[in-house]
Amino acid sequence: MKRATHEVTPDAQERAVLVSLVTQQLKREEYYDPEYSLAELIRLAETAGVEVLDTLTQSKEYADSKWFIGKGKAEELKQRLEETGANTAIFDQELSGAQVRNLEMYLDVKIIDRTQLILDIFAGRAKTREGIIQVELAQLSYLLPRLSGHGKNLSRLGGGIGTRGPGESKLETDRRHIRNRIDELKRQLSEVVRHRSLHRERRKKTGVFQVALVGYTNAGKSTLLKQLTQADVFVENQLFATLDPTSRTLKLPAGKEIVVTDTVGFIQNLPHDLVAAFRATLEEANEADLILHVVDSSSEMMSIQMKVVDQVLEELGAHGKDRVTIFNKIDLCPPEQTDMLTAEGEYLRVSAYREEDLVRIKELLESKLMGDNRTFRIPAEKGDVISLVYRVGEVLENGVEGGDMLFKVRVNNKEFDKIGYMLAAYESARQASGHAEGETTDHV
Known part of the structure; x- marks a missing residue:
């Protein structure tokens, strides 16, 4: 087959081949499903505006320290990239700086891993000062130990995924400058945390009942908040449509008012730097009187998604909070599947678009409040x-x-x-x- 060559121009769209390495260690992890993880990577790439041209999977006992997927598979990947005309390779697992550098030099394309892709999506979605600070802090914390492996990424024309947020000029400076920037962002974030804590304390003193919506990304949390409170909330059928936490007042049938907060969605392998940077935001779940765990009932990987949410809540110290499971999107499920939806503790099966289901949620909240x-x-x-x-x-x-x-x-x-x-x-x-x-x- 004749190999096509494509010059990367400033206006070129990201065209990618997605790569997944399945190791023995990953196979032993309780929440890991290689096919689902790769399918989710495709959705993440599309969310970031990338055109996915092909996928490549490799099974090895452990990752190759130099080439990650091994030299032979790297050669196959190079051929796929040339045949498809892709200008980016996106890996489903996290790469070291040395692996990025070696693959980039050999493949002559931009190298992105799952963590960097998620951080890039967050950078595009951050709108508030708090969100922007948190994303930049997470990106810089992730990139600092990998700077030597991103040389061509940062100088390559076209920008795109992997270069949003902090920007190329900041990342091309020396480590000392970046460490200073990280220290400054942490100082700004601590001030944001202080203000958020004051707001939470005020709400506590007024006796306002607080509810946090948590769940896997795209489970329908924002839709539920919008339908319950008639709030002007951005809703879109895509991953991480909501980044910044949104709090709205909800009036219950008996007339009492409560505060409902929509938090950022969780995902498999949520980057540790992101969890650390967004701890102030995720603390909304920890401080709430009640957690509503919103679940996408129509997802084939519902059980894995629920376990991931449990894992993140445990990391945040919110695992023991009073919680109700909301099985959302039952209008997209066949009746026999809906009947099988159960969870430990209290749960409801609902569609956010059915008025009678919204009434049931409000009645449940009222019983919890009163x-x-x-x-x-x-x-x-x-x-x-x-x-x-x-x-x-x-x-x-x-x-x-x-x-x-x-x-x-x-x-x-x-x-x-x-x-x-x-x-x-x-x-x-x-x-x-x-x-x-x-x-x-x-x-x-």
């Missing part, structure tokens, strides 16, 4: 505690007995503890001032 029926005995002079009862709970009955007010209230455990703490503090003050001991609270 909690159980409790009875409180509160001294009549404690107006601040009585005010708190009306603010955080649903007063079902009230009356007077002696000098105390009796309330039957529907309230969740968190708010119940808050009321109990105030009453305990009041009782301690009473005893310290010489009043007789008495029952100040009776809860059922």
Whole structure:
């Protein structure tokens, strides 16, 4: 076959051959499926605006330290690149700087790995100051130890994937300059984290119930937020359509308002540098009163996606939070498949586009917010505690007995503890001032 040659021009679209190496170690990993991982890499490449021309898979006991896929397979890859006219090779696994340098010199095309591709997509989606800082920090942290392996990438005309975000000029400077830039970004990010923590503290003090939507990328979290709150939220059927966290107020049937936050989607092999940089954003899940784990019921790899989300939540320390699984997109599933959707703990099967399902979600949130029926005995002079009862709970009955007010209230455990703490503090003050001991609270 005659080999075609294609000159790379500034306006050339990225045309890529995708490469996957399946090692014995990967085969032993619980969440890894080579075919699904490669299919996901294709979607990631298309999301980044790359035209995928071909795929190549290699099985080896372990990665080759010089060529990653081995010299023989590298020769086959070179032939594929020339035959298809591709100007980029994208690898499904992370490469070292030396491997990038060796492959780039031999193949004479741009070399990108899965981590860099994901970082590039994030760079294109970041819109807020926080998002831009986090992406640049993740990119620089990833590229710093690999600078020697990206020489031709950075000088190659055309820009495109692998060069967005920090930009070529920053990455071509010496390591000391990049380390200084990383230190500056960390300082800026710590300031952002401080502001975000203050906002969270304010929300806690007001007693607002907080819900975090988490899930695999493209599970429908943004759609669910938009349908529930009628918010102006960007929705698109693509990976990582939402990058920056979005919080909206949701009014429940009984009139109470809660805050719902849509977080960045998770994915297999989410880059560690990205998880570290986005920890401030992902902390929204850790600080929430309730996590809604949104699942794409129509995905063939649903079980793997759910395990990946569990793994990331565990890394964040949010694995033990109160959680409800929302099996979304059931309108895309056959009835027999829908009937088999179950999860540990509470779960709902819904379509974000069905009004009756949205009502069911709101009713579930209300039951989580309002909690159980409790009875409180509160001294009549404690107006601040009585005010708190009306603010955080649903007063079902009230009356007077002696000098105390009796309330039957529907309230969740968190708010119940808050009321109990105030009453305990009041009782301690009473005893310290010489009043007789008495029952100040009776809860059922």
